[in-house]
Amino acid sequence: MHVATTQTRRRTAAREQRRLAAAAAERRRRLHRRLFAAGAVVIVALVAAVVVAVVRAATGGDAALPRATGGLVVPANATAAGAVIVGRADAPVTVAVYLDYLCPYCARFEQANAADLERLTAAGTMRLELHPLAFLDRLSAGTRYSTRSAAALAAVADAAPERVLAFNRALYERQPAEGGPGLTDAAIAAIAVESGVDGAVADRLRDGRFAPWVLAGTDAATAAGVTGTPTVRVDGKAFTGDLYSAGPLARAVEAAAGQR
Secondary structure (H helix, E strand, O other): OHHHHHHHHHHHHHHHHHHHHHHHHHHHHHHHHHHHHHHHHHHHHHHHHHHHHHHHHHHOOOOOOOOOOOOOOOOOOEOOOOOEEEOOOOOOEEEEEEEOOOOHHHHHHHHHHHHHHHHHHHOOOEEEEEEEOOOOHHHOOOOOHHHHHHHHHHHHHHHOHHHHHHHHHHHHHOOOOOOOOOOOHHHHHHHHHHOOOOHHHHHHHHHOOOHHHHHHHHHHHHHOOOOOOOEEEEOOEEOOOOOOOOOHHHHHHHHHOOOO
16 A cells, blocks of 8 residues: 555645646746747838938938939030039040049049040040949038039039039039038039139029939949949040049050151
8 A cells, every 4th residue: 555655645746747747848838939029120220220221321311312302404515314414525545533522532533534634635636425323422421512513513513614624623623521521512602713703603603403314324324334423434445544643544546646
């Protein structure tokens, strides 16, 4: 009788241990499910935050201006494809420069090549096509400086084409740093006046009339395979020489014109 009672107790104890183990396992499973669910919520929140950040970066941030103000107006002395034309239509060589006024490498290009390009354009050796792009709007703290400065160049081309190169050069001389708000519209207008643009014309630089033209030109450049600035093409072919030293581009233009 004593032996049977002992065995019964052992079986009862064993069952109780199994029950406790099963209960503990169930509690662990429930805890894991709760942790997994919480982790999933955190991941979704992080993904949402990343998406919002990317969208804001792409559109210029919370304070970004609308992409366009009004319909597309093509400036005088410019093309619908986004190029401001400087020089004679019958020049033997066409040089297209795709640029962004916030791009520091474009400033280096301008410093190295401005004098040669102005000389060759004035001599009738080449026609210059300036394509001001809005690639770097995302780097101007929501003010869309690339678009605004490019639209200002378009306004100068429209009303004071003889001052285009001077204004282009001055914008690079006063180039703001990437990541900041860029120059104000008033500052851009002041630079235009300093470049010889009439004050009445400079006042029109602020109305955003040519912003849609800039954005259309940026889209056209992208479709044409332009992926960065500066990009330079001589008679439609990419110039692969040194962009940041004076001389190589000028020699390529003279060679193309048969003057070398």
